[in-house]
Amino acid sequence: QSGTESNWRKRHTESIIEEMNKEGYEVLYRNGFMNQDRQIQDMRTFIAYKVDMIVFTPIVEDGWDAVLLEAKDAGIPVIVVDRHIRTAEENLYLTHIGPSFKAEGNRAGLYITNHFQNSSQTSIKILEMRGLAKTSSANFRSEGFTEVISRDSRIAIVASLEGDYIRSKAKDVFRNYIEENGWIDIDVLYSHNDEMTLGILEVMKESGIVAGQDIIIVTIDGQAEMIENLRAGKVNCVVECNPNAGWYVRNTIKRYLKGNPIPNEIYMPETVFSDKGNLESIPPREY
Numbered sequence: 001q002s003g004t005e006s007n008w009r010k011r012h013t014e015s016i017i018e019e020m021n022k023e024g025y026e027v028l029y030r031n032g033f034m035n036q037d038r039q040i041q042d043m044r045t046f047i048a049y050k051v052d053m054i055v056f057t058p059i060v061e062d063g064w065d066a067v068l069l070e071a072k073d074a075g076i077p078v079i080v081v082d083r084h085i086r087t088a089e090e091n092l093y094l095t096h097i098g099p100s101f102k103a104e105g106n107r108a109g110l111y112i113t114n115h116f117q118n119s120s121q122t123s124i125k126i127l128e129m130r131g132l133a134k135t136s137s138a139n140f141r142s143e144g145f146t147e148v149i150s151r152d153s154r155i156a157i158v159a160s161l162e163g164d165y166i167r168s169k170a171k172d173v174f175r176n177y178i179e180e181n182g183w184i185d186i187d188v189l190y191s192h193n194d195e196m197t198l199g200i201l202e203v204m205k206e207s208g209i210v211a212g213q214d215i216i217i218v219t220i221d222g223q224a225e226m227i228e229n230l231r232a233g234k235v236n237c238v239v240e241c242n243p244n245a246g247w248y249v250r251n252t253i254k255r256y257l258k259g260n261p262i263p264n265e266i267y268m269p270e271t272v273f274s275d276k277g278n279l280e281s282i283p284p285r286e287y
């Protein structure tokens, strides 16, 4: 696993371990603490242990070729979960199982274009709080969002800041930004994950900004605490990122062991919750 930076991430880990246990597989777990070198070291440890399979959540997109080649040479299949990776050589891993981050960005953008559709405002300014640099989740969330908002020429991203998916980092970065630039010009906050949004909500409260009204807030993940904020009107749209990869991983491993063909990409279903929908019907969250 890449780390424990969010409740989302903790649920992602639990979901995989739970489903592996149901199958009676022995799970060896390592936490990379958001450090790629450490994750590579963890993979080498598993290769040395001669495990039967590695399920791996990459912290960033690039830099995995050498260790994946070592796993391949050792005959250990690797399943990549959550974020995507980019390798120079093909067939270094069995499959990728995760969310469509681009679709998440599209959904976030769609909420904004719909929200301002009938507004007489001539310019709509967005502050984007990006997730960790060099990750497919942050890159695709930006790409998908920009693709949709660019259909309305009034809407523009005026600042794109990096919060690394971490609450305290986003809190500091947002506070510094509004101290230097003020917030009155910001119409929308687009935040790549709930943890960062929670940090920003604290700064908004301290600064007298009425979250969800003075600034429209769109956030990604769907943690229980954020659904409460949506119900309370403090955020406007929560784009779900599904952490429950476990069942898909389990099913893929079973199919693989039976000799069935495995697709290169397995996408997990996701939805969106917003103040335009029925907030009472949102299923309980386990993260």
Ligand code: AHR
Pocket (backbone or CB within 6 Å): 005, 006, 008, 009, 082, 083, 137, 165, 192, 193, 194, 195, 220, 221, 241
């Ligand atoms: O890669 C998925 C993202 O990583 C989740 O949105 C976020 O909460 C986590 O840190």
